[in-house]
Amino acid sequence: MNIVEKILAKGSGKSTVAPDDVVFANVDKVMMHDVSGPGVIKVFDKLKKQGISVDKLWDPTKVWVAEDHFVPSAEKVSAENVAKLSKFTKNYGIEKHFKYGMGQYGICHTISHEEAMVMPGDVYVGGDSHTNTTGALGAFACGLGHTDIAYVLLNGKIWFKVPETILFKLNGKLPDHVMAKDVILKIIGDIGTDGGNYKTMQFAGTGIDEMSVESRLTMCNMTTEAGAKNGIVEPDQKVVDYLSSRGATNFNLIKGDEDAEYSEVIEYECSELEPTVAKPFSPENITVVREAPSVELDKSYIGSCTGAKYEDLEAAAKILKGRQVKIRTEILPAAISIYKRAMENGLLKIFLDAGVTVGPPTCGACCGAHMGVLAKDEICISTTNRNFPGRMGHVESQTYLSSPMVAAASAVTGKITDPRDLK
Amino acid sequence: MKGNIVKYARDNIDTDVIIPGQYLKVHDYAELATHAMEGLDPDFHSKIKEGDFILSGKNFGCGSSREHAPIALSHSGVKAVLALSFARIFYRNSVDGAFLLPIEIEQDAYDGISEGDEIEIDISNNEIKNNTKNQTYKMKPFSDIIGKIIAAGGLFKYKPDSD
Numbered sequence: 292m293n294i295v296e297k298i299l300a301k302g303s304g305k306s307t308v309a310p311d312d313v314v315f316a317n318v319d320k321v322m323m324h325d326v327s328g329p330g331v332i333k334v335f336d337k338l339k340k341q342g343i344s345v346d347k348l349w350d351p352t353k354v355w356v357a358e359d360h361f362v363p364s365a366e367k368v369s370a371e372n373v374a375k376l377s378k379f380t381k382n383y384g385i386e387k388h389f390k391y392g393m394g395q396y397g398i399c400h401t402i403s404h405e406e407a408m409v410m411p412g413d414v415y416v417g418g419d420s421h422t423n424t425t426g427a428l429g430a431f432a433c434g435l436g437h438t439d440i441a442y443v444l445l446n447g448k449i450w451f452k453v454p455e456t457i458l459f460k461l462n463g464k465l466p467d468h469v470m471a472k473d474v475i476l477k478i479i480g481d482i483g484t485d486g487g488n489y490k491t492m493q494f495a496g497t498g499i500d501e502m503s504v505e506s507r508l509t510m511c512n513m514t515t516e517a518g519a520k521n522g523i524v525e526p527d528q529k530v531v532d533y534l535s536s537r538g539a540t541n542f543n544l545i546k547g548d549e550d551a552e553y554s555e556v557i558e559y560e561c562s563e564l565e566p567t568v569a570k571p572f573s574p575e576n577i578t579v580v581r582e583a584p585s586v587e588l589d590k591s592y593i594g595s596c597t598g599a600k601y602e603d604l605e606a607a608a609k610i611l612k613g614r615q616v617k618i619r620t621e622i623l624p625a626a627i628s629i630y631k632r633a634m635e636n637g638l639l640k641i642f643l644d645a646g647v648t649v650g651p652p653t654c655g656a657c658c659g660a661h662m663g664v665l666a667k668d669e670i671c672i673s674t675t676n677r678n679f680p681g682r683m684g685h686v687e688s689q690t691y692l693s694s695p696m697v698a699a700a701s702a703v704t705g706k707i708t709d710p711r712d713l714k
Numbered sequence: 715m716k717g718n719i720v721k722y723a724r725d726n727i728d729t730d731v732i733i734p735g736q737y738l739k740v741h742d743y744a745e746l747a748t749h750a751m752e753g754l755d756p757d758f759h760s761k762i763k764e765g766d767f768i769l770s771g772k773n774f775g776c777g778s779s780r781e782h783a784p785i786a787l788s789h790s791g792v793k794a795v796l797a798l799s800f801a802r803i804f805y806r807n808s809v810d811g812a813f814l815l816p817i818e819i820e821q822d823a824y825d826g827i828s829e830g831d832e833i834e835i836d837i838s839n840n841e842i843k844n845n846t847k848n849q850t851y852k853m854k855p856f857s858d859i860i861g862k863i864i865a866a867g868g869l870f871k872y873k874p875d876s877d
Contacts, residue, residue: 313859315874326738330781333741334811343870361739368739420779420803436781436807442869450859450874484726485773489802518776518801573726658778659735677777679730681753686734 293456293551294525295491298431301545302414310455310554315448319413319430323440324357324399325369327418328376330437331444338441348383349447355387355408356380357399360654362391365661397626397652400424400596403432404508405628407539411526416443421596421676423515427507428534429526429544434515454520455554456491457482461498463561468710470606471506472598472674472694473567474498474559475513480569480577482557487519490554494524498561504533505602512597513676516574566709568672569692572680580697580709589669591616591702592683593695594623594650595657598674601629603695608638610699610710611645617705621663623650647702659684672701715815715837716845717767717793720758721829725771727754729778729804733786746782747789764791767835769827771797774816775804781811788813794835796842796853798824809860812868817842823851837864 292300292307300308302316323331335345348354356376361369373391380388387408389396395406399417402408403425409415411429416422422434435449443449459478465471479486492514499507507524514522524530525546534542566580593599593607604624622642624630630652633639642649655662657675665671665684671691673683678690691707700710731753733746740746751758768787774797775783784807787795794815795808808816817835823842827833831846835853842851856864866872 313857326780329739329741338870341870372739372741418779420777422779434779434803436779436803436811438781438807438811438869442810450869452857452859484776485799485801488773488799518773520802658738659730660738664736677728677730679728679753679777681734682730686731686753 293547293553294429294493294523294545295431295456295521296453297545297547298412298414299451299453301412302431308453310453312453313450314453315450316414317448318416318443319353320409320415321354321440321443322357322399322403322408322417322422324359324419325362325372325376326360327437327440328356328379329372331418331441332375332379334437334441345445348444351384351386354385354444356385357389357402358391358396359398359652360658361660362653363651395627397629398596398654400512401600401625401629404428404504405537405626407534407537410534410539410542411530412543412545416440416449420515421512423519423522424508424512424596426521426523427504427511428530429524431521431523433521452489454489454491456493457487458493458495458553458556460496460556460558461494461561462496462558463498464501465498465561465564468696469564469566470694470696471502471509474564475510476567476569476574476577476692477559477564479513479517479574482517484516484573484575485518487514487517490519492517492519492522493553494522498559499524500527503602504529505600508600509597513574516676566694566697566711568697568707569678571678571689571691574677574692580693580707583691583707585706586670588618588672588701588705588707590618590665590671591620591698592656592663592671592673592675593698594621594625594655595675596625597676598695598698599623599625599629601632603674604629604633604638607695607699608641610696610703610713611647612641614645614703616646616702618702620647620702621650622647623655624652626652656683658682672698672707674698715793715835717765717833718763719767719769719827719829719831719833720762721769721827722754723771726773726776727770728776729780729783732775732783733780738780738782743785743789746786750786750790759790762790762792765793766791767833768792768795769797769824770795771824772799774800776801779803781807784808784811784813796823809863810869815864818854820852820854826851
């Protein structure tokens with residue numbers, strides 16, 4: 292069996308599973324946030340009316356909650372949702388609730404690794420499509436809707452069809468200025484936004500061994516944009532070190548067997564990859580930066596679970612150090628812990644000196660929610676994950692998806708710019 | 715199950731156009747319905763009628779896990795979406811929450827069915843009848859668990875232990 296089959300077999304108490312088997316897997320961790328949480332509460336209300344008991348959760352210690360999409364609340368509907376969430380976690384005895392304005396908080400998928408909320412070998416589900424991100428820690432991490440999350444909260448398990456796995460093998464080391472984001476955009480461009488539909492996208496090879504845990508998180512994050520059920524990397528010592536430094540103990544490193552089966556193996560030579568952007572209006576609509584259209588950008592946005600981890604900010608700082616931005620540029624560290632490190636290590640000063648506005652952790656404009664959404668006809672380069680029509684604001688705005696280095700270089704010139712071409 | 719078709723002859727209709735992100739904070743189902751398909755077809759709310767079906771291409775519902783998407787369509791009156799393929803979370807949200815039927819069709823149905831056609835879906839025989847054009851097409855059968863959850867009326871009414 293491969294790693295996903297092994298985790299799902301363990302989770303469902305079976306000795307072996309194969310693609311297309313349907314299993315009810317026990318869940319190790321479940322997450323919801325200020326969008327899916329109120330949705331789940333709504334499902335609970337419906338269940339109550341149908342006479343189904345919602346008095347007790349299966350295990351409140353396995354549940355954690357993030358406030359990320361609409362914080363800080365811009366208006367009263369968002370404020371009510373956050374208040375509802377606080378009432379819910381208090382009533383049900385959920386202690387791990389990362390609250391805006393109370394120390395560590397941030398985007399749920401960032402909290403998942405910054406706070407070691409998810410461990411290698413876990414079956415982890417979250418009420419958000421980018422739950423796939425956390426598969427980089429060697430967990431089966433999968434996004435679900437409100438009804439399914441409500442089911443998990445009450446029953447501790449959920450059904451899965453065991454997915455086929457595509458193995459992406461990266462050979463060699465990425466060249467300077469080429470980041471994980473460029474690799475995953477290239478992959479999505481090659482296989483399309485439904486190329487991974489219902490499947491696992493597993494990443495391996497020397498290119499992945501060389502990558503930091505945070506780069507692997509970027510890879511797994513955007514498996515969602517290829518439609519994948521989950522993204523995953525087999526856990527290694529880097530993952531153990533990363534999580535240990537964040538307080539984790541008791542590792543159960545599950546890896547695939549030598550003779551594990553994959554539906555397909557696709558190989559990439561890292562040395563051949565280049566800085567890449569996805570043009571409007573699809574993540575599969577890619578081009579290398581040097582062949583990107585010469586458009587006048589209005590904004591550069593460095594934020595989100597995809598592109599505002601510490602490593603992402605560090606990459607942006609390398610480009611912005613001693614330079615000035617030419618267009619509106621916003622940097623929103625994805626969690627308070629990252630914000631703090633960026634302050635301690637002088638990154639915030641580099642950003643502010645360059646003219647950037649640094650905002651609080653939030654999903655914010657990535658999903659067109661608030662805090663910097665785009666006006667009609669505005670063009671943005673962004674380290675986020677989607678560029679569907681209206682994703683970041685007005686339906687006639689445009690978003691180019693890029694790595695933090697490309698977003699920073701483009702902020703400096705006002706045009707889509709390969710960081711290698713910056714003077 | 716009988717209904718009339720609203721056709722969007724394109725692939726990759728994503729959750730951001732089905733229900734734009736700014737409405738994710740809304741959890742009132744009737745209000746969500748007023749914004750359904752706003753990112754693609756601002757007239758959707760006025761033209762959709764109770765019991766209608768949507769017909770579309772590949773990868774319908776791609777993008778976010780927002781259950782708002784099937785909720786907004788279902789509370790607009792949409793009883794089924796017929797598509798060449800579906801994105802996985804939209805598909806399971808539709809079924810597990812019992813909001814609407816996601817029907818996978820073949821190319822002949824996609825090509826043959828036009829806007830406004832009256833369609834009859836016969837799940838027990840995996841058939842789609844086009845009453846307007848007097849044609850019949852095959853639908854892809856539901857997988858075992860999906861069929862059972864649909865028959866039960868959603869995930870919470872399905873009893874896995876009785877299998």
